[in-house]
Amino acid sequence: xxxxxxxxxxxxxxxxxxxxxxxxxxxxxxxxxxxxxxxxxxxxxxxxxxxxxxxxxxxxxxxxxxxxxxxxxxxxxxxxxxxxxxxxxxxxxxxxxxxxxxxxxxxxxxxxxxxxxxxxxxxxxxxxxxxxxxxxxxxxxxxxxxxxxxxxxxxxxxxxxxxxxxxxxxxxxxxxxxxxxxxxxxxxxxxxxxxxxxxxxxxxxxxxxxxxxxxxxxxxxxxxxxxxxxxxxxxxxxxxxxxxxxxxxxxxxxxxxxxxxxxxxxxxxxxxxxxxxxxxxxxxxxxxxxxxxxxxxxxxxxxxxxxxxxxxxxxxxxxxxxxxxxxxxxxxxxxxxxxxxxxxxxxxxxxxxxxxxxxxxxxxxxxxxxxxxxxxxxxxxxxxxxxxxxxxxxxxxxxxxxx
Numbered sequence: 001x002x003x004x005x006x007x008x009x010x011x012x013x014x015x016x017x018x019x020x021x022x023x024x025x026x027x028x029x030x031x032x033x034x035x036x037x038x039x040x041x042x043x044x045x046x047x048x049x050x051x052x053x054x055x056x057x058x059x060x061x062x063x064x065x066x067x068x069x070x071x072x073x074x075x076x077x078x079x080x081x082x083x084x085x086x087x088x089x090x091x092x093x094x095x096x097x098x099x100x101x102x103x104x105x106x107x108x109x110x111x112x113x114x115x116x117x118x119x120x121x122x123x124x125x126x127x128x129x130x131x132x133x134x135x136x137x138x139x140x141x142x143x144x145x146x147x148x149x150x151x152x153x154x155x156x157x158x159x160x161x162x163x164x165x166x167x168x169x170x171x172x173x174x175x176x177x178x179x180x181x182x183x184x185x186x187x188x189x190x191x192x193x194x195x196x197x198x199x200x201x202x203x204x205x206x207x208x209x210x211x212x213x214x215x216x217x218x219x220x221x222x223x224x225x226x227x228x229x230x231x232x233x234x235x236x237x238x239x240x241x242x243x244x245x246x247x248x249x250x251x252x253x254x255x256x257x258x259x260x261x262x263x264x265x266x267x268x269x270x271x272x273x274x275x276x277x278x279x280x281x282x283x284x285x286x287x288x289x290x291x292x293x294x295x296x297x298x299x300x301x302x303x304x305x306x307x308x309x310x311x312x313x314x315x316x317x318x319x320x321x322x323x324x325x326x327x328x329x330x331x332x333x334x335x336x337x338x339x340x341x342x343x344x345x346x347x348x349x350x351x352x353x354x355x356x357x358x359x360x361x362x363x364x365x366x367x368x369x370x371x372x373x374x375x376x377x378x379x380x381x382x383x384x385x386x387x388x389x390x391x392x393x394x395x396x397x398x399x400x401x402x403x
Contacts (some may be wrong), residue, residue: 001279003070004033005347005365007041007265012067016365018268018351021283023340023349039373045094045402047369049376052088054080058089061123062384064096070388073267073398077387084383089376096402098310104362107133111360117204120368120400122165125158126201126343133339134207145327147211152287153322155202155221155341156315160227161190163270163308163315164234166395170305171241173388174250182237184276186230220323231316238309255378255390258299265377266370269346270311271394272300274303279340290319301393308395343367345395367399 005023006016015026015033053059065076074095080087100119104112116131117124117342129151136143143151168183191201197219198206206212241247257267259275272279276297284287294310334340340349346367353361371394378390 001186001263003263003266003268005349006363008363014059016351017403018347021279021281023338025335026337028256036266040266045097046090046092047372047376048090049380057081065071075398079179079205086379089379091372091376093372093398093402095226096398101364102357108356108358113209120397120403121164121202122162122397123343123348123400125154126341126348128207129155129341130339130348130350132207133253133334134337134352137334137339138337138352138354141210143211148287149327150212150215151207153319154198154206156319157194157197158203159315159344160312161187162395163312164190166308166392167305169392170251170389173392174185176244179237179241184381187236189230193230194225196226197223224320224323227316227319234312236359241357248302251305252300252388254301254382254386256300257374257378257392259269261377262374265373267346269367269375270307270344271304271371271374274307275299281340301389304393345371364403366400366403368396371396374402
C-alpha cells in the first residue's frame with residue numbers, strides 16, 4: 001500500500017511516497033499514483049467533493065465562513081444543498097495562504113525554523129521536527145541520543161494535547177456540558193504541562209538544528225506526575241463519554257470515509273487508522289519500542305475519536321518509557337534532504353535543498369491539506385447538524401493545509 005503525498009520536478013518528476021511507516025522519494029514509470037496525482041500536483045486552495053452536485057431543482061450554495069462562530073480559522077465551506085442534506089462541498093483555504101514555501105527560500109536555517117514553527121500553532125513541534133530532520137540529513141549532522149529522546153517526548157506531548165482538544169470540540173458540538181467543561185480543563189492543563197517541560201505552551205523554540213540543548217532533567221519528575229494525573233482524569237471522563245448514548249449517537253455513522261477512499265486521497269494519521277489501516281510513521285522508528293497502534297474499521301466520527309482517545313494512553317506510555325530509558329543511539333535514517341514525523345493528525349514531511357547554509361528549495365507535506373479533501377467527501381449525504389461532528393473529528397487546520 002503506497003500513499004502519494006507530494007510531487008516535485010527537478011530533472012524528472014519525483015514523488016514523495018509513504019509505505020509501511022517509511023517515506024521515500026520515487027519516480028513513477030508505471031503511473032501507479034494516478035488516483036490523487038492531479039490533486040497533489042495542483043495543490044489547489046479550493047478543495048471540492050468528488051462527484052460534486054452543485055445544480056438542480058432548489059440546489060443552492062450555503063456559504064459558511066470565512067468569519068463565523070462555527071469555523072475557528074479564516075476559511076469558507078460552500079455547502080451545496082436543497083435544504084437540509086449536504087449534496088457536495090467546496091472548501092476554500094485561500095484566506096490562510098501565506099506562500100510559506102517561497103518565503104522560506106533564501107533564509108538561513110535559524111530563520112527558516114522560526115517560520116516553520118509558525119505555520120500551524122497546533123502542530124508547531126511536528127513541523128519543527130520534520131524540518132530539522134530534513135536539514136540535518138542534508139548537511140550531515142548527527143544528533144545526540146538525549147536530543148532524540150527529548151524530541152520523542154515533545155512529539156507525544158503534542159499528540160496528547162491535540163487529541164484532548166479534538167475530543168473537547170466534539171463534546172462541545174454535542175452540547176455535553178459537563179464533559180466539555182472537564183475536557184477544556186484538561187486541555188489547559190496539558191498546555192501548562194508543555195510549558196513546564198519545554199518553556200512553551202505550544203512547544204515552540206524548544207527544538208533546534210542539531211538537537212535540543214541545555215535541558216534540565218529535573219523537569220522529568222514534574223512531567224511524570226502531571227502526565228499521570230491528566231491521563232488518569234481523562235480515562236474516567238472517556239469511560240463516562242462511552243456510556244452516553246446521546247453523545248455517541250451524534251458521532252456514529254457521521255462523516256463516513258472508507259479505507260480505499262482515504263488512501264486514494266492521501267490521508268494519513270488517525271483518520272486513516274480509523275478505517276482499519278495500520279499505518280504510522282513510528283512503526284519503524286527504533287525509539288518506539290512495543291508500539292501499539294489503535295485502529296477501528298468504521299471510518300466515522302466516532303471511530304476517529306476512539307483512535308485519538310486510545311492514542312492518548314499510548315503516548316503516555318511512550319513518554320514514561322522514554323524518561324526511564326537510557327540515552328541509546330536510536331536515530332532513524334532519512335534520505336538526504338528528507339525529514340518527516342507522525343504529527344497528531346498525520347504525516348508532516350519536508351524535502352529541502354541547501355546552498356551556502358541557506359534553504360535554496362523546499363517542499364512541504366501537511367496532513368490538513370489531505371484531510372480537507374476527506375472532509376469534502378465525508379460530508380456528502382450528511383445533514384447540516386452533522387457538520388461540526390464530521391469536521392472536528394478530522395483534527396485539521398486551515399493554516400496547516402493552505403501554507
